[in-house]
Amino acid sequence: MTQWFSDTFPNVVYQGWTGDTGWWTSIVQTLYMTFWSAIFGGLLGLIFGIGLIITAPNGIAPNKWTFWIFDKVVSIFRAVPFIILLAFIAPFTKLVVGTQIGTTAALVPLALGVFPFYARQIQVALSEVDSGIVEAAQAVGASFWDIVFGVYLREGRSEIARVSTVTLISLIGLTAMAGAIGAGGLGNMAIAYGYNRFATDTTLVATLLVLIFVLVVQLIGDYLAKKLSHK
Amino acid sequence: MSNPIISLNHIDVTFYQKKRTIEAVKDVSIAINRGDVYGIVGYSGAGKSTLVRVINLLQEPTHGSVVVNDETFFQSDKKANKKTRITTNDLRNRRRKIGMIFQHFNLLNERTVTENVAFALKHSDLNAEQKKAKVAELLALVNLSDRAEQYPSQLSGGQKQRVSIARALANDPEILISDEATSALDPKTTNQILSLLKKLNEELGLTIVLITHEMQAVKEIANKVAVMQDGEIIERGSLLEIFAKPTQQLTKEFIETATNIDKAIATISAQPLVKNLHENELFIRLSYVGDTTDEPLIASLFRDFQVTANILYGNVEILQNTPVGSLLVILSGTDDQIKAAISTLADHHVEIEILKGGK
Numbered sequence: 373m374t375q376w377f378s379d380t381f382p383n384v385v386y387q388g389w390t391g392d393t394g395w396w397t398s399i400v401q402t403l404y405m406t407f408w409s410a411i412f413g414g415l416l417g418l419i420f421g422i423g424l425i426i427t428a429p430n431g432i433a434p435n436k437w438t439f440w441i442f443d444k445v446v447s448i449f450r451a452v453p454f455i456i457l458l459a460f461i462a463p464f465t466k467l468v469v470g471t472q473i474g475t476t477a478a479l480v481p482l483a484l485g486v487f488p489f490y491a492r493q494i495q496v497a498l499s500e501v502d503s504g505i506v507e508a509a510q511a512v513g514a515s516f517w518d519i520v521f522g523v524y525l526r527e528g529r530s531e532i533a534r535v536s537t538v539t540l541i542s543l544i545g546l547t548a549m550a551g552a553i554g555a556g557g558l559g560n561m562a563i564a565y566g567y568n569r570f571a572t573d574t575t576l577v578a579t580l581l582v583l584i585f586v587l588v589v590q591l592i593g594d595y596l597a598k599k600l601s602h603k
Numbered sequence: 604m605s606n607p608i609i610s611l612n613h614i615d616v617t618f619y620q621k622k623r624t625i626e627a628v629k630d631v632s633i634a635i636n637r638g639d640v641y642g643i644v645g646y647s648g649a650g651k652s653t654l655v656r657v658i659n660l661l662q663e664p665t666h667g668s669v670v671v672n673d674e675t676f677f678q679s680d681k682k683a684n685k686k687t688r689i690t691t692n693d694l695r696n697r698r699r700k701i702g703m704i705f706q707h708f709n710l711l712n713e714r715t716v717t718e719n720v721a722f723a724l725k726h727s728d729l730n731a732e733q734k735k736a737k738v739a740e741l742l743a744l745v746n747l748s749d750r751a752e753q754y755p756s757q758l759s760g761g762q763k764q765r766v767s768i769a770r771a772l773a774n775d776p777e778i779l780i781s782d783e784a785t786s787a788l789d790p791k792t793t794n795q796i797l798s799l800l801k802k803l804n805e806e807l808g809l810t811i812v813l814i815t816h817e818m819q820a821v822k823e824i825a826n827k828v829a830v831m832q833d834g835e836i837i838e839r840g841s842l843l844e845i846f847a848k849p850t851q852q853l854t855k856e857f858i859e860t861a862t863n864i865d866k867a868i869a870t871i872s873a874q875p876l877v878k879n880l881h882e883n884e885l886f887i888r889l890s891y892v893g894d895t896t897d898e899p900l901i902a903s904l905f906r907d908f909q910v911t912a913n914i915l916y917g918n919v920e921i922l923q924n925t926p927v928g929s930l931l932v933i934l935s936g937t938d939d940q941i942k943a944a945i946s947t948l949a950d951h952h953v954e955i956e957i958l959k960g961g962k
Contacts, residue, residue, distance in 0.1 A: 505711060508770075511661060513697075
C-alpha cells in the first residue's frame with residue numbers, strides 16, 4: 373500500500389508532511405488564513421451589511437450620506453480583482469502587520485477582499501426580514517439595538533448562515549491566490565509545487581484537500597441554515 | 604376624562620417621490636374618546652393605515668398635531684416651518700402603551716409564542732419572574748397557553764393574530780390599533796378575533812382604533828365610524844347614524860356590503876310578483892332605526908287602513924343594542940288607504956322609499 377502510494381504519487385511524498393513546504397504546513401496555512409480573514413473580513417462585512425440595511429431610505433435610521441459612503445466603499449472594493457488588491461494594498465498591509473509577505477500578511481488583503489462580498493450578502497440576507505416585523509417591534513417600543521440584534525440578526529440568522537457559507541467557500545478560493553505574496557497554503561502547493569513543476573499528482577492531492585475542505589464547510593453551513601430556520 | 608384620549612389635528616401626510624408628491628392624508632382631524640371602538644373604513648389606498656400610524660408616530664405627519672393622553676407627541680407650526688416631537692426615548696416608552704396589531708401578524712418567526720410576547724416586555728420594570736407570569740397570563744387571556752413553546756409557522760392565522768394581540772397587550776396599553784387585523788382571516792376566525800377585541804374593550808376599557816375595509820367587522824364592534832377616501836374623512840358619526848343615514852355614496856356602498864339590501868332589491872324586482880305589480884299595489888322599502896320596530900306597525904296598517912303588507916325581504920341588524928332594519932314590502936289598497944298608511948309610517952319615523960308603483 374505504502375509502496376503503491378509512493379510509486380503513484382512520488383511528488384506528493386517528496387513534499388513531505390512537515391517542513392516549510394510540507395502538506396501539514398500547507399493545510400495549517402490555509403486553515404489559518406481562512407479562519408482569521410473570515411473573522412476580520414466577516415466582522416467588517418457584517419458591520420457594512422447592517423449599515424447598508426439600517427441607513428437605507430426605508431431602513432430604521434435612514435441617512436443618505438452614511439448609506440452613500442457604505443455603498444460606495446463596498447462597490448469599489450468589490451470592483452478590484454483580488455490578485456491586484458494583494459499587490460495594491462501592500463504598503464497598507466505593512467503598516468498593519470509589519471510585513472508585506474507571508475501568511476499573516478495575506479490576512480489583510482484577504483479580509484479586505486472578502487468583506488465587500490460578505491457585506492452585499494448580508495445586505496441581501498437582512499433585506500429578506502419582513503419590514504412589517506420591524507415595524508411591529510418599533511410599535512412595542514423596541515430600541516435601535518433591540519431591532520438590530522433582536523430582529524434583523526435574529527430573524528435573518530438562517531439566511532446569514534447560508535450566505536456565510538457561500539462567503540467562506542469563496543474565501544477559501546481567495547486563499548489559493550495568496551501564494552502570490554508568499555503566504556503558502558494548499559493553493560500555493562497546487563500551483564508552485566504541482567503545476568509549475570509538472571507534478572500533476574501534487575496538484576491533484578492539493579485540489580482534493582481543498583475540495584474536502586469546501587465540502588465540510590458546505591455541509592456544516594447547510595445544516596445550520598436548516599436548523600436555524602423556523603419559517 | 605372629558606378630553607379625547609387620541610386627538611389628531613389637521614394631519615397632512617405627504618410623500619415626496621422623485622417626480623411626484625402623494626398626499627396620503629389631507630387635513631384630517633379626528634378625536635377618539637376613551638373606551639371608544641372607532642372604526643375607520645375605506646378601500647385600500649385611502650390613507651387609513653398612514654393615518655393610524657401617525658398616532659404612535661410610526662409615520663411622522665408632514666403637518667398637524669398629535670395628542671395622546673393629553674401629551675403632545677408631535678406638533679408642526681406651518682408658519683414658522685417648525686416641528687416639535689417628543690424625544691425618541693419618551694416615544695419608545697409611550698409606544699409601549701399603544702398596542703398595535705397587523706393584517707399579516709408580523710410575529711418574529713424565529714421566536715416561540717412565549718418569546719414573541721416576552722420581546723415586548725424587554726424594557727418593562729417587571730423582574731424575570733414577573734415577566735414570566737405576565738406572559739403566561741396574556742397567553743391565557745388569548746387562549747393559547749397550550750401553544751406557548753411553538754413557533755408562529757406552526758400556528759393557524761387566527762392563532763397568530765391572538766399571539767400578536769397578546770404581544771400588543773404586554774405593557775397594559777390603553778389604546779389598541781388594529782390595522783386590518785382580520786382581513787387575512789376567514790369569516791369564522793374573524794368573528795373570534797372581533798369578539799376577543801370586544802371583550803378587551805368591555806373588560807379592560809381598552810380604546811380600540813379599528814381600520815378595515817370590511818364593514819362587517821365595524822358593524823360587529825365599533826361604536827363610531829369614519830369613512831375615508833383619497834386621504835380625507837368624507838363621513839363620520841356614531842355607528843347608528845352612519846348605518847341609518849349614510850349621506851355619501853361610498854358610505855352607502857360600504858353599508859351595502861354588510862347588509863346586501865341593494866342586491867336583494869335587484870333580485871326581488873326580477874320576480875313576477877314585482878314585475879307584474881297590480882294597479883293598486885306599491886313596492887316600497889321601509890327603513891327604520893330603534894324602537895319603531897317594537898310596535899306592530901305592519902299589523903296596524905291592515906287594522907287601521909285595510910292596507911295589506913306583503914313582506915318580501917327583511918334585514919334587521921342589532922347595532923349597539925339598537926335594531927336597524929330594512930323591509931321590502933308590497934302594499935296593496937286604494938290610493939287613499941295607501942297614502943294614509945304611508946303618512947302613519949312616516950309619523951313613526953320609518954323612512955319610505957317607493958321602488959315601484961303599480962300601473
